[in-house]
Amino acid sequence: MDKWTLGIESTAHTLSFGLVDQNGIPFPSCSDTVSPDEGGIHPREAADHHKEVASVLLEKILIDNELSISDIGAVSYSQGPGLAPCLRVGAAIARGISSRLEIPLIGVNHCVAHIEIGRDQCGCIDPVLLYVSGGNTQVIARLDGRYRVLGETLDIGIGNMLDKFARTQGIPFPGGPVIEKLAAQWLAENPNPSMDGLELPYAVRGMDLAFSGVMTAAQRLLDSGKSLGSVCWSLQEHAFSACVEVAERAMAHTGKSELLLGGGVACNMRLRKMCELMASERESISFAPPRMYCIDNGTMIAKLGYLELLNGRITTYSGSAIDQYLRTDQTPISWA
Secondary structure (H helix, E strand, O other), rough: OOOOEEEEEEOOEEEEEEEEOOOOEEEEEEEEEOOOOOOOOOOHHHHHHHHHHHHHHHHHHHHHHOHHHEEEEEEEEEEEHHHHHHHHHHHHHHHHHHHHHHHOOEEHHHHHHHHHHHHHHOOOOEEEEEOOOOOEEEEEEEOEEEEEEEEEEEEHHHHHHHHHHHHHOOOOOOOOOHHHHHHHHHHHHOOOOOOOOOOOOOOOEEOOEOOOOHHHHHHHHHHOOOOOOHHHHHHHHHHHHHHHHHHHHHHHHHHHOOOEEOHHHOOOOOHHHHHHHHHHHHOOOEEEOOHOOOOOOOOHHHHHHHHHHOOOOOOOHHHHHOOOOOOOOHOOOOOO
16 A cells, blocks of 8 residues: 555544554544533534534544645545444545545444454554443453454443442543542552442342442442442452453453453553453463553544555445444454
């Protein structure tokens, strides 16, 4: 390929444009995130936000990289999974650019993009992926040309759970980073913590997970008079321990010795530490990409689009419709 690949991420609260060059080397994305004053993300409000900021973001990423639109040789976009109104905005932008420049269009799997940017940044070869985001939580491993889901949430994603709990305490979106900060502050004041009186239900259901009950029980602890910091600490410890347990079981089952974190919650330093400890006890390695590539970003979409195009797959206009329920294991992996 002699031109750059543009990637457009629009699955939820963030619109992001990213680039990889002719050799597939990623460059930082330009992003803008909707931040509601109260409540969660409303899909149509987020989609309106994406429409409003799209032209500014596209212009910015070209200027930042000293490129013109004619330097773009392919455009990729998140085809799913995600919020349908938001996905449609990204798909429409990608179709427009593809049509105007007469360049290939590649619709990609958002979840697979998290894996591939992580592999690119961390240098891991064949990891078990612990995918922890607002909309999903999955444990994934590659087998027979696809990324297989070995375990997943049965109700809500861990990031969604943290954000919902935060909202009940008046903490605006995104709530996860604030919970992390409150837990760390409480732990600093209580260096020898005990779970006595702070127990929560365990989220593991075989190889799957369920977080709604954990969130409800955490609220009951607050109602009983426990401090917010202590409950934030307990909530993180219980939820993250459940994720790490399922990930370790997947590593044991598959015989793999690499663990890769992906998704927005992978920014959490406590989760990263827990994964590192587990992996070291198994004589394995835990990897986590830079935070800008854990959160939703256009660069990961560009990277996966580059890989797909390099392996001969493009998306026709008739086949470019979004799929808000697209599964991780529906995408063939021909490059790994």
